[in-house]
Amino acid sequence: MTTQIVPKLHKRFTGKKVSLTISAWVLGFLFFAPYLQMLLTALKPQEEITAIPPTYFPKEWAFDNFINVWKEIPLGTFIKSSFIISMSATLIVMFIAIPAAYYVARNDFRGRKPFLFLVLVTQMFAPTALVIGIFREIVKLQLVNTYLGLILVYAAFNMAFSIWILTSFFSSIPKEIEEAAWIDGCSRFSTLTRIVLPLSLPGLATAFIFTFIAAWNEFVIALTLTSSPEQEPLTVGLTALIGFYQVQWQYLFAGSLIAIVPVVILFASIEKWLVGGLTAGSVK
């Protein structure tokens, strides 16, 4: 009986597989296409961008757009600002979220429920919704046009997600492993650094990269709190290329790609863990 069924199943399987593969590739292309258009535009010389009718591919490939953009706008300064702000915010989040999540995962204490509720509430408050309040506060603290202002805001708003995801990761590590380490004379702190953290690497990587990318891509708060090219991150700095009368699309997109490619690579590098990380975050 098996011999009868197997070939039949096999045949149906391949026909289905071809259409499945094609639809998946088409899907992938649809999501990739706008960014391909971005690249093609970034490689056109100015005259060709405003040519009518427009071209699909550059007639003349202007690879030097990617060099000239650094002179056209202070791209290096923007990247530096974006990097310092995002990296500092991410490190603050990790230093604060790891101990909090570890304690909450391992201990039942009287304020545990209110604390977790508070974390959930922060998750619901998007910085955009509170932009006026944030602006007023940062003016009062005299942190307008500083890295520190943006760093503190980004750290505060992205902490909830990290605490949430790390709590579920830490909870999933069997306590017996830790207890064995205590018996061997490990302190609470060294159990955390030597045993728990290495075992939670996927969770840590997910939390780290999520926070970094959220800070790297943030726009509204940066638009509101910075006004000088010295402190502006990339997202805001690049919009300077959108003039009232003229947009230098080729530089805008060359700059955008320089910002996008590293984070896409970062993101793709945790793709394997992303699914597991999201499961831990959503199911628990």
Next chain:
Amino acid sequence: MPKTVNRKSRLGALPWIFPALFMIFGFVLWPAFEMIRTSFQEVSTSGITQGWAGLENYRTLLVNPDLPNVLIRTFIWVVGIVFFTILISLPVAQLLNAKYPGRKLVRWAVIIPWAASVVMSSTIWKWILDPYYGVLNKMAMDLKIFTEPVDFLANPKHSFAWLMLVAVFVSIPFTSFVILAGLSTIPDDIVEASTVDGATAWKGYRHIKFPLIKPALLVAMAINLINIFNAFPIIWVITGGGPGYETDTTTTLGYKISFRDQDIGQSASMASINLIIILAFIGIFLKVSKSQERNS
């Protein structure tokens, strides 16, 4: 639930969670409080508080003739985008989960709009939709769909639809990956068992897979609800909420009132109303999803 070591006093927890509490109170709850307080104050155009204004800011805002339309549009914006995002993400997640050559590349491609800054994704869409130089017009004309270039963003109704499409485009990747995470927790043998039992693919999906991914789906919906309600760059970059206020949502309207019209007090009242709306959205959502759970 935590594995209880012993019930510790609140003080024992403090060194571990104090920094987190400090950040939450200092930079999330304080601005929220500050914003609500500002909504009852009169603030000069240069940002100096002139004193209490009572409900004056709310009154000025509520008589704004554009507000009713903006509110209706915000509702369409949130409900429409969440609905279509979920509807499309369900089959997309199936495709990301299936086995075929090049799956990794497809997954990476779908990740791009998620990883890329929404401002930059919005800018490329603005360019694609450009009436003179945009590739969409070029393609439509080459395919003889229309003979003359069309300004997709000329009519506010059309441009609002395009804005929603862009929002769905940037929301699908995250949503489908959360659903994918839900799908990957389903053991293969459950699916196989249903096929052996003769269930059709659709029935298997509807009655076996769908209930299992529901928790993940609800999380994705809640997060989308918050994100889309607060989505600012898409509208800001592509239409600027214009012409006039005709493609504004309450979020962009609030921003315009404060940073263009320089009326911080009135804008704070808009933002406070926004806060109430989003809490109401989430409240209704939680209630519906809870009662759904009880029914099933």
